[in-house]
Amino acid sequence: MHTVRESSLCHFRAVTVNDAALQPVTAPGLQDKAVALSDRVHWIGALDPTLRSFDIILKTANGTSYNAYVVRGSEGVAVIDTVKEGFSDVFFQRLESVTDYSEIKYIVLNHLEPDHSGALPELMRRAPQARLFISQRAQTMLKALLKHDAFEFTPVMTGDSISLGDRTLSFLHTPYLHWPDTQCTWLVEERVLFSGDVFGCHYCDARLFNDSVGDFRFSFEYYYAHIMRPFREFVVQALELIEPLDLHCIAPAHGPILRDRPKQYPAHYRRLSSPMLHSETGHEKTLLIFYISAYGSTARMAEAVYAAVSEVEGVRASMYDLEGGEVAPFVDLIEEADAILIGTPTINGDAVKPVWDLLSSLAVIPTRGKLAAVFGSYGWSGEAVRMVEERLRGLKMRVPVEGLRIKLIPTSEELAACDKFGHAIARELTGMQEDRIVEMA
Amino acid sequence: MAKAKVTFLDIGVTVMVPVGTRVIELSEKVGAGLIYGCREGDCGTCMMKVEEGWNNLSEPSVVEEKVLRENMAGKHCRLACQAQILGDIVVRPA
Numbered sequence: 001m002h003t004v005r006e007s008s009l010c011h012f013r014a015v016t017v018n019d020a021a022l023q024p025v026t027a028p029g030l031q032d033k034a035v036a037l038s039d040r041v042h043w044i045g046a047l048d049p050t051l052r053s054f055d056i057i058l059k060t061a062n063g064t065s066y067n068a069y070v071v072r073g074s075e076g077v078a079v080i081d082t083v084k085e086g087f088s089d090v091f092f093q094r095l096e097s098v099t100d101y102s103e104i105k106y107i108v109l110n111h112l113e114p115d116h117s118g119a120l121p122e123l124m125r126r127a128p129q130a131r132l133f134i135s136q137r138a139q140t141m142l143k144a145l146l147k148h149d150a151f152e153f154t155p156v157m158t159g160d161s162i163s164l165g166d167r168t169l170s171f172l173h174t175p176y177l178h179w180p181d182t183q184c185t186w187l188v189e190e191r192v193l194f195s196g197d198v199f200g201c202h203y204c205d206a207r208l209f210n211d212s213v214g215d216f217r218f219s220f221e222y223y224y225a226h227i228m229r230p231f232r233e234f235v236v237q238a239l240e241l242i243e244p245l246d247l248h249c250i251a252p253a254h255g256p257i258l259r260d261r262p263k264q265y266p267a268h269y270r271r272l273s274s275p276m277l278h279s280e281t282g283h284e285k286t287l288l289i290f291y292i293s294a295y296g297s298t299a300r301m302a303e304a305v306y307a308a309v310s311e312v313e314g315v316r317a318s319m320y321d322l323e324g325g326e327v328a329p330f331v332d333l334i335e336e337a338d339a340i341l342i343g344t345p346t347i348n349g350d351a352v353k354p355v356w357d358l359l360s361s362l363a364v365i366p367t368r369g370k371l372a373a374v375f376g377s378y379g380w381s382g383e384a385v386r387m388v389e390e391r392l393r394g395l396k397m398r399v400p401v402e403g404l405r406i407k408l409i410p411t412s413e414e415l416a417a418c419d420k421f422g423h424a425i426a427r428e429l430t431g432m433q434e435d436r437i438v439e440m441a
Numbered sequence: 442m443a444k445a446k447v448t449f450l451d452i453g454v455t456v457m458v459p460v461g462t463r464v465i466e467l468s469e470k471v472g473a474g475l476i477y478g479c480r481e482g483d484c485g486t487c488m489m490k491v492e493e494g495w496n497n498l499s500e501p502s503v504v505e506e507k508v509l510r511e512n513m514a515g516k517h518c519r520l521a522c523q524a525q526i527l528g529d530i531v532v533r534p535a
Protein backbone atom coordinates (compact mmCIF):
# COMPACT_ATOMS: atom_id res chain seq x y z
CA MET A 1 0.00 0.00 0.00
CA HIS A 2 1.26 3.43 -0.97
CA THR A 3 1.46 5.61 2.11
CA VAL A 4 1.34 9.37 2.06
CA ARG A 5 2.58 11.46 4.97
CA GLU A 6 -0.17 13.97 5.59
CA SER A 7 2.09 16.14 7.68
CA SER A 8 4.70 16.70 4.98
CA LEU A 9 3.53 20.14 3.89
CA CYS A 10 0.59 21.00 6.05
CA HIS A 11 0.84 24.64 7.05
CA PHE A 12 -0.76 24.17 10.37
CA ARG A 13 1.39 21.36 11.68
CA ALA A 14 4.56 21.79 13.64
CA VAL A 15 7.03 23.96 11.73
CA THR A 16 10.77 24.06 11.96
CA VAL A 17 12.19 27.28 13.41
CA ASN A 18 14.18 28.22 10.35
CA ASP A 19 11.19 27.86 8.03
CA ALA A 20 10.11 31.47 8.27
CA ALA A 21 7.77 31.29 5.29
CA LEU A 22 5.32 29.12 7.13
CA GLN A 23 2.83 30.51 9.61
CA PRO A 24 3.15 29.48 13.24
CA VAL A 25 0.86 26.72 14.33
CA THR A 26 -2.50 28.19 15.30
CA ALA A 27 -4.13 24.97 16.38
CA PRO A 28 -2.76 22.14 18.41
CA GLY A 29 -0.99 19.68 16.14
CA LEU A 30 -3.37 16.90 15.21
CA GLN A 31 -0.91 14.19 16.15
CA ASP A 32 -2.31 10.94 14.94
CA LYS A 33 -5.20 11.07 17.36
CA ALA A 34 -8.90 11.35 16.73
CA VAL A 35 -10.50 14.77 17.23
CA ALA A 36 -13.70 15.04 19.26
CA LEU A 37 -16.86 16.61 17.85
CA SER A 38 -18.60 15.54 21.04
CA ASP A 39 -17.89 12.85 23.63
CA ARG A 40 -19.56 10.34 21.30
CA VAL A 41 -18.40 11.51 17.89
CA HIS A 42 -14.82 11.70 16.65
CA TRP A 43 -13.14 12.76 13.44
CA ILE A 44 -10.72 10.09 12.21
CA GLY A 45 -10.00 11.46 8.75
CA ALA A 46 -6.80 12.42 6.96
CA LEU A 47 -5.33 15.62 5.59
CA ASP A 48 -3.87 15.79 2.09
CA PRO A 49 -2.23 19.22 1.92
CA THR A 50 -0.06 18.61 -1.14
CA LEU A 51 -2.81 17.56 -3.54
CA ARG A 52 -3.19 20.07 -6.39
CA SER A 53 -5.98 18.63 -8.46
CA PHE A 54 -8.86 16.35 -7.66
CA ASP A 55 -10.84 14.04 -9.97
CA ILE A 56 -9.07 15.82 -12.87
CA ILE A 57 -11.78 18.50 -12.92
CA LEU A 58 -10.98 20.43 -9.75
CA LYS A 59 -7.99 22.48 -8.64
CA THR A 60 -7.06 22.17 -4.99
CA ALA A 61 -4.80 25.08 -4.11
CA ASN A 62 -4.23 24.03 -0.52
CA GLY A 63 -5.05 20.36 -0.80
CA THR A 64 -8.02 18.59 0.70
CA SER A 65 -9.09 16.37 3.54
CA TYR A 66 -10.85 13.01 3.63
CA ASN A 67 -13.13 13.15 6.63
CA ALA A 68 -14.23 9.98 8.33
CA TYR A 69 -15.97 9.67 11.69
CA VAL A 70 -16.58 7.32 14.58
CA VAL A 71 -19.83 7.30 16.55
CA ARG A 72 -20.02 5.58 19.91
CA GLY A 73 -23.28 4.27 21.36
CA SER A 74 -24.03 2.27 24.49
CA GLU A 75 -24.07 -0.88 22.35
CA GLY A 76 -21.18 -0.47 19.99
CA VAL A 77 -19.40 1.76 17.55
CA ALA A 78 -20.10 2.85 13.98
CA VAL A 79 -17.51 4.06 11.48
CA ILE A 80 -18.81 6.55 8.93
CA ASP A 81 -16.80 6.56 5.69
CA THR A 82 -13.09 5.88 5.29
CA VAL A 83 -10.28 7.67 3.43
CA LYS A 84 -8.29 7.43 0.21
CA GLU A 85 -6.24 4.25 0.28
CA GLY A 86 -2.83 5.93 0.58
CA PHE A 87 -3.97 7.60 3.81
CA SER A 88 -5.04 4.37 5.49
CA ASP A 89 -2.27 4.35 8.11
CA VAL A 90 -3.21 7.61 9.74
CA PHE A 91 -6.90 6.72 9.49
CA PHE A 92 -6.33 3.48 11.39
CA GLN A 93 -4.14 5.21 13.96
CA ARG A 94 -6.86 7.74 14.66
CA LEU A 95 -9.48 5.02 14.73
CA GLU A 96 -7.43 2.98 17.20
CA SER A 97 -7.09 6.03 19.47
CA VAL A 98 -10.83 5.92 20.19
CA THR A 99 -12.00 2.36 19.64
CA ASP A 100 -11.01 -1.24 19.45
CA TYR A 101 -11.79 -3.04 16.20
CA SER A 102 -13.88 -5.60 18.08
CA GLU A 103 -16.28 -2.84 19.17
CA ILE A 104 -17.14 -1.82 15.62
CA LYS A 105 -20.69 -2.92 14.96
CA TYR A 106 -21.45 -0.96 11.81
CA ILE A 107 -19.63 0.62 8.90
CA VAL A 108 -21.56 3.16 6.85
CA LEU A 109 -20.37 4.33 3.46
CA ASN A 110 -22.18 7.45 2.31
CA HIS A 111 -20.42 7.35 -1.09
CA LEU A 112 -18.24 4.75 -2.76
CA GLU A 113 -15.82 6.98 -4.63
CA PRO A 114 -12.28 5.77 -3.86
CA ASP A 115 -11.46 8.89 -1.81
CA HIS A 116 -13.92 7.52 0.79
CA SER A 117 -13.88 3.79 0.21
CA GLY A 118 -10.11 3.35 -0.11
CA ALA A 119 -9.56 1.94 3.37
CA LEU A 120 -12.77 -0.11 3.43
CA PRO A 121 -11.33 -3.52 2.50
CA GLU A 122 -8.68 -3.27 5.20
CA LEU A 123 -11.21 -2.01 7.74
CA MET A 124 -13.50 -4.95 6.97
CA ARG A 125 -10.54 -7.26 7.39
CA ARG A 126 -9.70 -5.79 10.79
CA ALA A 127 -13.34 -5.68 11.94
CA PRO A 128 -14.86 -8.73 10.27
CA GLN A 129 -17.91 -8.70 12.54
CA ALA A 130 -18.97 -5.22 11.38
CA ARG A 131 -22.01 -4.90 9.12
CA LEU A 132 -21.67 -2.65 6.09
CA PHE A 133 -24.47 -0.24 5.13
CA ILE A 134 -24.63 1.38 1.72
CA SER A 135 -27.36 2.98 -0.37
CA GLN A 136 -29.61 1.02 -2.73
CA ARG A 137 -27.88 2.52 -5.71
CA ALA A 138 -24.43 1.60 -4.42
CA GLN A 139 -24.92 -2.14 -4.70
CA THR A 140 -23.65 -2.79 -8.20
CA MET A 141 -20.93 -0.17 -7.81
CA LEU A 142 -19.44 -1.76 -4.72
CA LYS A 143 -18.35 -4.85 -6.55
CA ALA A 144 -17.00 -2.99 -9.58
CA LEU A 145 -15.05 -0.64 -7.38
CA LEU A 146 -13.55 -2.95 -4.81
CA LYS A 147 -13.08 -6.03 -7.02
CA HIS A 148 -14.08 -8.14 -4.12
CA ASP A 149 -16.95 -10.63 -4.15
CA ALA A 150 -17.02 -11.56 -0.53
CA PHE A 151 -18.36 -8.27 0.87
CA GLU A 152 -21.66 -8.58 2.59
CA PHE A 153 -23.69 -5.43 2.87
CA THR A 154 -27.14 -4.12 3.67
CA PRO A 155 -28.70 -1.59 1.29
CA VAL A 156 -30.64 1.21 3.03
CA MET A 157 -33.16 3.88 2.07
CA THR A 158 -34.62 7.05 3.55
CA GLY A 159 -36.39 6.08 6.74
CA ASP A 160 -34.15 3.11 7.54
CA SER A 161 -32.20 3.39 10.76
CA ILE A 162 -29.78 1.37 12.85
CA SER A 163 -29.29 1.43 16.58
CA LEU A 164 -26.15 1.68 18.68
CA GLY A 165 -28.16 1.50 21.90
CA ASP A 166 -28.44 5.10 23.01
CA ARG A 167 -27.41 6.45 19.61
CA THR A 168 -29.30 6.01 16.33
CA LEU A 169 -28.18 6.45 12.75
CA SER A 170 -30.86 7.07 10.17
CA PHE A 171 -30.35 7.33 6.43
CA LEU A 172 -31.32 9.89 3.84
CA HIS A 173 -31.45 8.80 0.22
CA THR A 174 -29.78 11.66 -1.67
CA PRO A 175 -28.83 10.20 -5.06
CA TYR A 176 -26.62 11.96 -7.61
CA LEU A 177 -24.83 14.19 -5.17
CA HIS A 178 -22.65 13.59 -7.07
CA TRP A 179 -22.81 9.86 -7.92
CA PRO A 180 -25.89 7.67 -8.12
CA ASP A 181 -24.93 6.04 -4.84
CA THR A 182 -24.61 9.06 -2.55
CA GLN A 183 -26.52 9.19 0.73
CA CYS A 184 -26.40 11.11 4.02
CA THR A 185 -26.47 9.68 7.54
CA TRP A 186 -28.18 11.45 10.43
CA LEU A 187 -27.12 10.89 14.01
CA VAL A 188 -30.47 11.47 15.63
CA GLU A 189 -29.59 12.13 19.29
CA GLU A 190 -26.68 14.49 18.54
CA ARG A 191 -28.30 16.10 15.49
CA VAL A 192 -25.16 15.60 13.42
CA LEU A 193 -25.53 15.10 9.65
CA PHE A 194 -22.78 13.04 8.03
CA SER A 195 -23.34 14.43 4.59
CA GLY A 196 -20.67 12.79 2.42
CA ASP A 197 -19.53 15.04 -0.43
CA VAL A 198 -22.57 17.30 0.05
CA PHE A 199 -21.58 20.56 1.81
CA GLY A 200 -17.96 19.49 1.43
CA CYS A 201 -15.09 21.36 -0.16
CA HIS A 202 -11.46 20.83 -0.97
CA TYR A 203 -9.87 22.91 1.73
CA CYS A 204 -7.15 21.51 3.94
CA ASP A 205 -6.86 23.00 7.40
CA ALA A 206 -5.84 21.10 10.52
CA ARG A 207 -8.04 23.36 12.64
CA LEU A 208 -10.90 21.28 11.22
CA PHE A 209 -13.93 23.30 12.35
CA ASN A 210 -15.59 26.10 10.42
CA ASP A 211 -15.28 28.48 13.34
CA SER A 212 -11.49 28.16 13.42
CA VAL A 213 -10.24 27.42 9.89
CA GLY A 214 -9.23 30.04 7.33
CA ASP A 215 -11.55 31.58 4.76
CA PHE A 216 -12.99 28.67 2.81
CA ARG A 217 -15.94 30.41 1.15
CA PHE A 218 -14.39 30.28 -2.29
CA SER A 219 -13.61 26.57 -1.93
CA PHE A 220 -17.15 25.84 -0.83
CA GLU A 221 -18.71 27.57 -3.83
CA TYR A 222 -16.12 26.22 -6.25
CA TYR A 223 -16.84 22.70 -5.09
CA TYR A 224 -20.55 23.24 -5.52
CA ALA A 225 -20.04 24.71 -8.99
CA HIS A 226 -18.05 21.75 -10.27
CA ILE A 227 -19.40 18.80 -8.35
CA MET A 228 -23.01 19.54 -7.41
CA ARG A 229 -24.17 21.99 -10.07
CA PRO A 230 -24.62 19.34 -12.78
CA PHE A 231 -27.21 17.73 -10.51
CA ARG A 232 -29.23 20.76 -9.50
CA GLU A 233 -32.59 18.99 -9.47
CA PHE A 234 -31.15 16.35 -7.14
CA VAL A 235 -29.71 19.05 -4.88
CA VAL A 236 -33.21 20.47 -4.54
CA GLN A 237 -34.63 17.02 -3.72
CA ALA A 238 -31.95 16.44 -1.10
CA LEU A 239 -32.58 19.85 0.46
CA GLU A 240 -36.22 18.85 0.94
CA LEU A 241 -34.93 16.06 3.21
CA ILE A 242 -32.19 18.07 4.90
CA GLU A 243 -33.85 21.42 5.58
CA PRO A 244 -36.38 20.07 8.10
CA LEU A 245 -33.56 18.65 10.25
CA ASP A 246 -32.72 20.57 13.39
CA LEU A 247 -29.02 20.59 12.57
CA HIS A 248 -26.49 20.90 15.34
CA CYS A 249 -23.54 20.10 13.08
CA ILE A 250 -22.81 19.05 9.50
CA ALA A 251 -19.90 16.66 9.16
CA PRO A 252 -19.02 16.44 5.47
CA ALA A 253 -16.50 14.14 3.83
CA HIS A 254 -14.15 16.94 2.71
CA GLY A 255 -13.14 20.25 4.24
CA PRO A 256 -14.25 22.01 7.41
CA ILE A 257 -16.71 20.46 9.84
CA LEU A 258 -19.65 22.84 9.92
CA ARG A 259 -20.60 23.18 13.58
CA ASP A 260 -20.99 26.96 13.73
CA ARG A 261 -24.39 27.98 12.32
CA PRO A 262 -24.70 24.78 10.30
CA LYS A 263 -28.05 25.76 8.79
CA GLN A 264 -26.47 28.45 6.68
CA TYR A 265 -24.89 25.79 4.44
CA PRO A 266 -28.13 24.14 3.26
CA ALA A 267 -29.48 27.67 2.90
CA HIS A 268 -26.54 28.52 0.68
CA TYR A 269 -27.09 25.37 -1.41
CA ARG A 270 -30.70 26.48 -1.76
CA ARG A 271 -29.55 29.83 -3.15
CA LEU A 272 -26.95 28.27 -5.42
CA SER A 273 -29.49 25.81 -6.83
CA SER A 274 -32.26 28.33 -7.44
CA PRO A 275 -32.82 29.59 -10.98
CA MET A 276 -31.67 33.16 -11.46
CA LEU A 277 -33.92 34.34 -14.27
CA HIS A 278 -37.19 32.72 -13.37
CA SER A 279 -38.99 35.75 -12.08
CA GLU A 280 -38.10 37.81 -15.13
CA THR A 281 -39.32 35.41 -17.79
CA GLY A 282 -42.44 34.25 -15.97
CA HIS A 283 -44.25 31.58 -17.91
CA GLU A 284 -42.46 32.26 -21.17
CA LYS A 285 -40.03 29.71 -22.55
CA THR A 286 -36.51 30.98 -22.99
CA LEU A 287 -34.71 30.26 -26.22
CA LEU A 288 -31.10 31.21 -26.90
CA ILE A 289 -29.45 31.41 -30.29
CA PHE A 290 -25.66 31.17 -30.37
CA TYR A 291 -24.03 31.63 -33.73
CA ILE A 292 -20.71 32.41 -35.30
CA SER A 293 -20.07 33.49 -38.85
CA ALA A 294 -17.02 34.27 -40.98
CA TYR A 295 -18.67 35.99 -43.96
CA GLY A 296 -22.13 36.66 -42.58
CA SER A 297 -24.13 33.80 -44.12
CA THR A 298 -24.70 31.90 -40.89
CA ALA A 299 -25.37 35.27 -39.24
CA ARG A 300 -28.10 36.02 -41.82
CA MET A 301 -29.64 32.65 -41.05
CA ALA A 302 -29.47 33.39 -37.32
CA GLU A 303 -31.30 36.67 -37.80
CA ALA A 304 -34.05 35.03 -39.84
CA VAL A 305 -34.47 32.27 -37.24
CA TYR A 306 -34.44 34.84 -34.45
CA ALA A 307 -37.16 36.88 -36.16
CA ALA A 308 -39.26 33.75 -36.61
CA VAL A 309 -39.05 32.47 -33.03
CA SER A 310 -39.67 35.98 -31.69
CA GLU A 311 -43.01 36.07 -33.47
CA VAL A 312 -44.35 33.16 -31.47
CA GLU A 313 -46.20 34.00 -28.31
CA GLY A 314 -44.78 32.42 -25.18
CA VAL A 315 -41.18 32.38 -26.42
CA ARG A 316 -38.55 34.76 -25.03
CA ALA A 317 -35.63 34.62 -27.46
CA SER A 318 -32.13 36.13 -27.28
CA MET A 319 -29.29 35.92 -29.75
CA TYR A 320 -25.54 35.97 -29.16
CA ASP A 321 -22.52 36.00 -31.44
CA LEU A 322 -20.05 33.54 -29.92
CA GLU A 323 -17.19 35.70 -31.09
CA GLY A 324 -18.29 38.47 -28.76
CA GLY A 325 -18.59 36.56 -25.52
CA GLU A 326 -16.92 34.40 -22.93
CA VAL A 327 -17.93 30.80 -22.40
CA ALA A 328 -18.74 30.93 -18.66
CA PRO A 329 -21.64 33.43 -18.79
CA PHE A 330 -23.08 31.62 -21.79
CA VAL A 331 -23.04 28.42 -19.75
CA ASP A 332 -24.96 30.25 -16.99
CA LEU A 333 -27.53 31.37 -19.56
CA ILE A 334 -27.93 27.88 -20.99
CA GLU A 335 -28.49 26.45 -17.52
CA GLU A 336 -31.67 28.50 -17.23
CA ALA A 337 -32.80 28.19 -20.88
CA ASP A 338 -35.49 25.92 -22.22
CA ALA A 339 -34.01 25.74 -25.73
CA ILE A 340 -30.71 26.44 -27.43
CA LEU A 341 -30.01 26.89 -31.11
CA ILE A 342 -26.50 26.71 -32.49
CA GLY A 343 -25.51 28.32 -35.79
CA THR A 344 -22.16 27.26 -37.17
CA PRO A 345 -20.49 27.29 -40.59
CA THR A 346 -18.51 24.26 -41.71
CA ILE A 347 -14.79 25.06 -41.76
CA ASN A 348 -12.38 22.33 -42.76
CA GLY A 349 -15.03 19.67 -42.38
CA ASP A 350 -15.95 20.59 -38.82
CA ALA A 351 -17.85 23.06 -36.69
CA VAL A 352 -15.62 25.84 -35.41
CA LYS A 353 -13.70 25.87 -32.14
CA PRO A 354 -15.78 28.49 -30.26
CA VAL A 355 -18.80 26.22 -30.80
CA TRP A 356 -16.96 23.19 -29.46
CA ASP A 357 -15.56 25.25 -26.59
CA LEU A 358 -19.09 26.13 -25.57
CA LEU A 359 -20.40 22.60 -26.03
CA SER A 360 -17.53 21.07 -24.11
CA SER A 361 -18.24 23.34 -21.15
CA LEU A 362 -21.78 22.20 -20.52
CA ALA A 363 -20.91 19.23 -18.31
CA VAL A 364 -21.27 21.45 -15.22
CA ILE A 365 -24.96 22.13 -15.83
CA PRO A 366 -27.97 19.89 -16.33
CA THR A 367 -28.79 19.80 -20.06
CA ARG A 368 -31.06 16.78 -20.01
CA GLY A 369 -34.30 17.29 -21.89
CA LYS A 370 -33.64 20.83 -23.15
CA LEU A 371 -34.76 21.47 -26.71
CA ALA A 372 -31.96 22.04 -29.23
CA ALA A 373 -31.49 22.62 -32.93
CA VAL A 374 -28.63 23.49 -35.29
CA PHE A 375 -28.25 25.50 -38.48
CA GLY A 376 -25.40 26.80 -40.60
CA SER A 377 -24.05 27.84 -43.95
CA TYR A 378 -21.53 25.66 -45.77
CA GLY A 379 -19.55 25.56 -48.97
CA TRP A 380 -19.50 22.02 -50.32
CA SER A 381 -19.66 19.30 -47.65
CA GLY A 382 -21.45 20.89 -44.65
CA GLU A 383 -20.55 18.40 -41.90
CA ALA A 384 -20.82 20.85 -39.00
CA VAL A 385 -24.58 20.79 -38.49
CA ARG A 386 -24.82 17.01 -38.15
CA MET A 387 -21.77 16.86 -35.88
CA VAL A 388 -23.20 19.46 -33.53
CA GLU A 389 -26.58 17.71 -33.54
CA GLU A 390 -24.87 14.53 -32.41
CA ARG A 391 -23.11 16.37 -29.62
CA LEU A 392 -26.36 17.94 -28.43
CA ARG A 393 -28.03 14.52 -28.39
CA GLY A 394 -25.00 13.27 -26.48
CA LEU A 395 -25.74 15.96 -23.90
CA LYS A 396 -29.21 14.38 -23.59
CA MET A 397 -30.99 17.25 -25.27
CA ARG A 398 -33.97 16.72 -27.55
CA VAL A 399 -33.31 17.51 -31.20
CA PRO A 400 -36.69 17.02 -32.87
CA VAL A 401 -36.32 19.52 -35.73
CA GLU A 402 -33.82 18.45 -38.35
CA GLY A 403 -30.86 20.80 -38.72
CA LEU A 404 -30.97 23.41 -41.48
CA ARG A 405 -28.02 23.73 -43.86
CA ILE A 406 -27.74 26.36 -46.55
CA LYS A 407 -25.14 26.38 -49.27
CA LEU A 408 -23.09 29.60 -49.15
CA ILE A 409 -25.14 32.82 -49.25
CA PRO A 410 -28.83 32.38 -48.35
CA THR A 411 -31.36 33.32 -51.05
CA SER A 412 -34.73 34.75 -50.13
CA GLU A 413 -36.30 31.29 -50.49
CA GLU A 414 -33.64 29.91 -48.21
CA LEU A 415 -34.32 32.64 -45.67
CA ALA A 416 -37.97 31.57 -45.83
CA ALA A 417 -36.77 28.08 -44.90
CA CYS A 418 -35.08 29.65 -41.87
CA ASP A 419 -38.39 31.23 -40.97
CA LYS A 420 -40.13 27.86 -41.20
CA PHE A 421 -37.34 26.23 -39.18
CA GLY A 422 -37.73 28.87 -36.45
CA HIS A 423 -41.48 28.41 -36.28
CA ALA A 424 -41.16 24.63 -36.08
CA ILE A 425 -38.80 24.96 -33.12
CA ALA A 426 -41.00 27.50 -31.38
CA ARG A 427 -43.99 25.18 -31.80
CA GLU A 428 -42.03 22.31 -30.25
CA LEU A 429 -41.00 24.57 -27.41
CA THR A 430 -44.47 25.82 -26.60
CA GLY A 431 -46.08 22.42 -27.07
CA MET A 432 -48.18 23.75 -29.94
CA GLN A 433 -46.99 21.31 -32.55
CA GLU A 434 -49.75 19.15 -33.91
CA ASP A 435 -49.86 15.45 -33.16
CA ARG A 436 -48.06 13.64 -35.95
CA ILE A 437 -47.91 10.16 -37.33
CA VAL A 438 -44.57 9.00 -38.69
CA GLU A 439 -44.21 5.95 -40.90
CA MET A 440 -41.05 3.96 -40.17
CA ALA A 441 -42.25 0.47 -40.98
CA MET B 442 -44.17 -7.65 -41.87
CA ALA B 443 -46.19 -7.11 -38.69
CA LYS B 444 -46.44 -3.48 -37.69
CA ALA B 445 -47.05 -1.74 -34.40
CA LYS B 446 -48.02 1.78 -33.37
CA VAL B 447 -45.83 3.53 -30.82
CA THR B 448 -47.06 6.80 -29.34
CA PHE B 449 -44.71 9.15 -27.51
CA LEU B 450 -47.15 11.07 -25.33
CA ASP B 451 -44.79 13.88 -24.36
CA ILE B 452 -44.40 15.13 -27.93
CA GLY B 453 -47.61 13.85 -29.44
CA VAL B 454 -45.89 11.72 -32.07
CA THR B 455 -47.05 8.28 -33.18
CA VAL B 456 -44.67 6.07 -35.15
CA MET B 457 -45.54 3.01 -37.22
CA VAL B 458 -42.74 0.46 -36.90
CA PRO B 459 -41.99 -3.19 -37.59
CA VAL B 460 -42.58 -5.48 -34.61
CA GLY B 461 -39.30 -6.26 -32.86
CA THR B 462 -37.93 -2.70 -32.98
CA ARG B 463 -36.51 -1.32 -29.73
CA VAL B 464 -37.97 1.91 -28.36
CA ILE B 465 -34.49 3.47 -28.30
CA GLU B 466 -34.26 3.23 -32.07
CA LEU B 467 -37.32 5.45 -32.49
CA SER B 468 -37.42 7.92 -29.66
CA GLU B 469 -34.20 9.64 -30.67
CA LYS B 470 -35.23 9.96 -34.29
CA VAL B 471 -38.45 11.73 -33.41
CA GLY B 472 -36.90 13.79 -30.59
CA ALA B 473 -39.02 12.39 -27.77
CA GLY B 474 -38.06 13.31 -24.21
CA LEU B 475 -36.68 9.83 -23.47
CA ILE B 476 -32.96 10.01 -22.97
CA TYR B 477 -30.15 7.54 -22.80
CA GLY B 478 -26.93 7.02 -20.88
CA CYS B 479 -25.24 3.64 -21.20
CA ARG B 480 -27.63 2.30 -23.90
CA GLU B 481 -27.20 -1.20 -22.55
CA GLY B 482 -29.57 -1.61 -19.67
CA ASP B 483 -27.21 -0.66 -16.86
CA CYS B 484 -27.75 2.93 -15.76
CA GLY B 485 -31.52 3.37 -15.63
CA THR B 486 -31.41 6.75 -17.41
CA CYS B 487 -33.87 5.66 -20.10
CA MET B 488 -36.69 4.70 -17.80
CA MET B 489 -40.12 5.11 -19.43
CA LYS B 490 -43.66 4.78 -18.18
CA VAL B 491 -45.83 2.53 -20.31
CA GLU B 492 -49.26 4.16 -20.28
CA GLU B 493 -50.94 1.64 -22.57
CA GLY B 494 -50.02 -1.73 -24.01
CA TRP B 495 -47.93 -2.96 -21.07
CA ASN B 496 -48.15 -6.51 -22.41
CA ASN B 497 -47.02 -5.48 -25.89
CA LEU B 498 -43.36 -5.29 -24.92
CA SER B 499 -40.80 -8.09 -24.66
CA GLU B 500 -40.39 -9.55 -21.16
CA PRO B 501 -37.78 -7.74 -19.08
CA SER B 502 -34.57 -9.69 -18.56
CA VAL B 503 -33.29 -10.47 -15.07
CA VAL B 504 -30.77 -7.65 -15.43
CA GLU B 505 -33.44 -5.16 -16.48
CA GLU B 506 -35.60 -6.20 -13.51
CA LYS B 507 -32.64 -5.57 -11.23
CA VAL B 508 -31.87 -2.13 -12.68
CA LEU B 509 -35.55 -1.16 -12.44
CA ARG B 510 -35.60 -2.24 -8.80
CA GLU B 511 -32.40 -0.40 -7.91
CA ASN B 512 -33.72 2.75 -9.54
CA MET B 513 -36.93 2.40 -7.63
CA ALA B 514 -39.01 2.24 -10.76
CA GLY B 515 -42.72 2.83 -10.39
CA LYS B 516 -45.43 0.57 -11.71
CA HIS B 517 -45.39 -0.04 -15.47
CA CYS B 518 -41.90 1.31 -15.97
CA ARG B 519 -39.45 -0.20 -18.42
CA LEU B 520 -36.03 0.60 -19.85
CA ALA B 521 -36.44 2.08 -23.32
CA CYS B 522 -33.03 0.80 -24.43
CA GLN B 523 -34.09 -2.78 -23.67
CA ALA B 524 -37.79 -3.18 -24.36
CA GLN B 525 -38.71 -4.53 -27.79
CA ILE B 526 -42.01 -3.51 -29.32
CA LEU B 527 -44.41 -6.42 -29.93
CA GLY B 528 -47.66 -4.46 -30.38
CA ASP B 529 -49.21 -1.03 -29.94
CA ILE B 530 -47.91 0.97 -26.99
CA VAL B 531 -48.18 4.45 -25.52
CA VAL B 532 -45.17 5.70 -23.53
CA ARG B 533 -43.72 8.76 -21.91
CA PRO B 534 -40.54 9.53 -19.96
CA ALA B 535 -40.80 8.21 -16.37
Ligand SMILES: Cc1cc2nc3c(=O)[nH]c(=O)nc-3n(C[C@H](O)[C@H](O)[C@H](O)COP(=O)(O)O)c2cc1C
Pocket residue numbers: 055057178
Ligand atom coordinates in the same frame (compact mmCIF):
# COMPACT_ATOMS: atom_id res chain seq x y z
C1 LIG C 1 -16.55 13.85 -10.66
C2 LIG C 1 -16.85 12.51 -11.28
C3 LIG C 1 -17.94 12.36 -12.10
C4 LIG C 1 -18.23 11.14 -12.71
N1 LIG C 1 -19.27 11.03 -13.56
C5 LIG C 1 -19.53 9.84 -14.17
C6 LIG C 1 -20.64 9.72 -15.07
O1 LIG C 1 -21.40 10.65 -15.32
N2 LIG C 1 -20.88 8.52 -15.64
C7 LIG C 1 -20.08 7.46 -15.42
O2 LIG C 1 -20.30 6.40 -16.03
N3 LIG C 1 -19.03 7.54 -14.55
C8 LIG C 1 -18.75 8.71 -13.93
N4 LIG C 1 -17.69 8.81 -13.05
C9 LIG C 1 -16.96 7.58 -12.67
C10 LIG C 1 -15.65 7.40 -13.40
O3 LIG C 1 -15.82 7.27 -14.80
C11 LIG C 1 -15.00 6.14 -12.84
O4 LIG C 1 -14.64 6.40 -11.50
C12 LIG C 1 -13.79 5.69 -13.63
O5 LIG C 1 -13.43 4.42 -13.13
C13 LIG C 1 -12.61 6.64 -13.54
O6 LIG C 1 -11.60 6.19 -14.39
P1 LIG C 1 -10.07 6.65 -14.19
O7 LIG C 1 -9.59 5.88 -13.03
O8 LIG C 1 -9.41 6.30 -15.47
O9 LIG C 1 -10.10 8.13 -13.93
C14 LIG C 1 -17.41 10.03 -12.47
C15 LIG C 1 -16.30 10.20 -11.62
C16 LIG C 1 -16.03 11.41 -11.04
C17 LIG C 1 -14.83 11.52 -10.17
Ligand code: FES
Pocket residue numbers: 476477478479480481482483484485486487488508520521522523
Ligand atom coordinates in the same frame (compact mmCIF):
# COMPACT_ATOMS: atom_id res chain seq x y z
S1 FES D 1 -29.70 3.83 -21.32
FE1 FES D 1 -28.81 2.99 -19.53
S2 FES D 1 -30.36 1.60 -18.95
FE2 FES D 1 -31.11 2.30 -20.83
Ligand SMILES: [Fe+2]
Pocket residue numbers: 111113178197
Ligand atom coordinates in the same frame (compact mmCIF):
# COMPACT_ATOMS: atom_id res chain seq x y z
FE1 LIG E 1 -17.20 12.03 -4.61
Ligand SMILES: [Fe+2]
Pocket residue numbers: 113115116197253254
Ligand atom coordinates in the same frame (compact mmCIF):
# COMPACT_ATOMS: atom_id res chain seq x y z
FE1 LIG F 1 -15.28 12.89 -2.13
